[in-house]
Amino acid sequence: MLLHWSKKGVYCPEGDFYIDPKHPVQRALITHSHSDHVVKGCKVYVTAEENYYLLRLRLNKQARIETLKYGESRKINGIKVTFFPSGHILGASQILLEHHGQRWLITGDFKRHLDPTTPPFQVIHAEVLIMETTFGHPIYRWHSPEVIAKQIMQWWHDCQKQNRPAVLIGYSMGKLQRIQKMITPIGPILVHPIVAKVNASYKKTGVSLPLSFTFLHFNKIQEKLLNQSLVLLPTGVKMRIPSHASVAMASGWFQTTQGRSRIPLHQYFVLSDHADYYQLVQTIKDVAPEKVFLYHGMVNTFASFLKEHHAILAQPFELSSIIL
DSSP states (O other), X not given: OOSEEETTEEEETTTTEEESOSSOOSEEEOSOOSGXXXXXXXXXXXXXXXXXXXXXXXXXXXXXXXXXXXXXXXXXXXXXXXXXXXXXXXXXXEEXXXXXXXXXXXXXXXXXXXXXXXXXXXXXXXXXXXXEETTOSTTOOOOOHHHHHHHHHHHHHHHHHTTOOEEEEEOTTTHHHHHHHHSOOSSOEEEOHHHHHHHHHHHHTTOOOOOOEEOSOGGGSOHHHHTTOEEEXXXXXXXXXXXXXXXXXXXXXXXXXXXXXXXXXXXXXXXXXXXXXXXXXHHHHXXXXXXXXXXXXXXXXXXXXXXXXXXXXXXXXXXXXXXX
């Protein structure tokens, strides 16, 4: 086994490095900069060049970050390491490990739909595939991003006619930048400071975004302006939203009634930065591995569907080889 599961995360013993570790380690290879994939305190971070500014947002100024261009290889203790685009968010990567003729590919989080803020998922062939399964049930099948963009635009237009602020909640890193790039502005775009910081990192990396204005309190905005605006808020932020606002959220979990029932909103947009069930299956076929391991998400559910409906054998990576 070139990679093992440990309590600190995915570990490569021969290379002596971890991938997206859960605890501080000597050397961490980072697939992308969402908070559940980055831990502070590692001695060295290695990531894709496009992820540098986003990762810097997560870490202190003294953190040592080394970068590789997509497709550029580097040997770490004899293990050949190459980062390839995963399409999840800006700078997100699959990581290919090569050693003694073996090719192991770990997808990290990924999506197959095109996203104007990040390079698309690149198909890489490998003998062993370790893939995420966030949406590993057939109920999860995405509409095209163009369909969702039209839905958002229509909702914003309807809010303007009703003199209501259009408040859209989503992940501050990746989701809200994608939405800004997907739509054609029909009024001002107002963003929370957290979103503004991520926007700035995108721009430093070379991704252009529509003009937006940073705000901190709704009561500081002229009502006439507010009622024509699209307001972008990060998930989890505590802020008093005007009672006449129309509040929406974008997430793949809203594909199901159960997912929508958890959060009472005026509008739900089914938009995910992960592959849906059918794209997960297609990815296995594209990579054409000899072995498939699953992690992050609906692991057992997806493994059952793969065996029953696609004659593909896969097993949970966490149970494949455990190092304590």
